[in-house]
Amino acid sequence: MNALPTLLWLELRKSQSFVMVLAGILLLTAVGLARLTANALNTPEEEAVVLFSLAAVIGGTLLVVALFISARQDGAGLLLSVPGGLAHQVARFVYWGLLGAAFALTLALLLWAYLDRTVPGMPGLGSVLTFVFYGLGLVWLPGVAYLLLAFSYVQSYQLSRLGWLAGLAAFLGFFGLVDVLVEVGSKVAYAALPPVTISLQSLGSRLDDIRLPLEPLLLSLALAAGLVVLAGRVWDEVEA
């Protein structure tokens, strides 16, 4: 029996109100972009970027809060779970990864659609989407995996007294790990694998194509996979 569709549905049911708020943010951004006009202080393009940044920060924060609340929601302990911890954590990772990706892509699409009409020589949609996908893989997916692990860890072991030292060490250790990965990523970047090329030709001679190294992206995805497996182990460990 494949439990993944049901576990994804469970995540959706737990986070329905947050999904609606995220949709509301996107709608407000779309309406805001449609109503931008020139004024004495800023150009409409500058305002569009500010609006985009505001929506991205609020939406991103909301996603993290929603993930935390969803992870804490009562109900999971009611019945013995037949699917193992990894199945639960993979479902959470897929759901929140996709939700964040859908939000970021829609937001980027809205901004691109606006700037494409007003700024001459905007890069093509394909280039913008490639850039967003690259960012999601590099930052958002390992971020979701880390949050899943951190929330599961804190919730499962109910850190207290000296336990907080272990929790703090784990929390800070993650940033140390990221630091090491950035260093390794930068050393091996462009070394073995072909880069991801984002074409900016439509901007004419002002910019060259951007070549993004594939190695750090793969390291990030490997890190995300490792963190999800660890989160699954925490789930199993606590259940056992």
Place this chain on the structure above:
Amino acid sequence: MLARLEAVTKRYGGREGLHDVSLELPQGQALGLLGLNGAGKTTLLKLLAGLLVPSQGSVEVLGGRPRAMRAHVAYLSDAETYPWLSPADGERLMGGLYPDFNRARYRELLGFLEVPSRPSRALSRGQKARLRLAMALAREARLFLLDEPLAGIDVISRDRILKTLVRQWREDATLVLSTHEVAEAEGIFDRAVFLKDGRVVLDAGAEELRARGKSVRETFVEVLA
């Protein structure tokens, strides 16, 4: 034997939740686990469910480790369910996660237990308990472990549930139901295990209990006092 605990002790830090408990659970038996709050009932159920591992001794379910047998065990904890969960959501959730979930039986149980079609947050405590009970009992598991499943349900309904669902317990599965409402356990269970401070103080079949010439309540007071 469907399940077995052998000289099981469970410690939480320096405190003992269970001490040297040995039990054998044959197939088809409805066992009442009776004891005051903190007697070790939940610990015993969690050990059988594989949610805890014993500090000493061994636990076996269907000839294997409890954790490996969870597909055959229906465990109902005393935890709250999701506030948005309606009976229809319960069917969607259980049907998708438990291969042995019987949808027809679930609907039958919802009717018998008179569970309104509303989200859990709009149900009374007793109605929530009935919904949880329907979700657990609709599985075709081999071992049912129910932790205080009747808490919050009114006396008349509890009596009806016990007489209908427990007294006529299926022959192909074993039930372990914990409660501290001993008065209503009279004549319901095939066997009663009395726990006090993590120890089994009496393990008696229905015949033996009757032969003592006392009600379950009187026996409870006598052995747990």
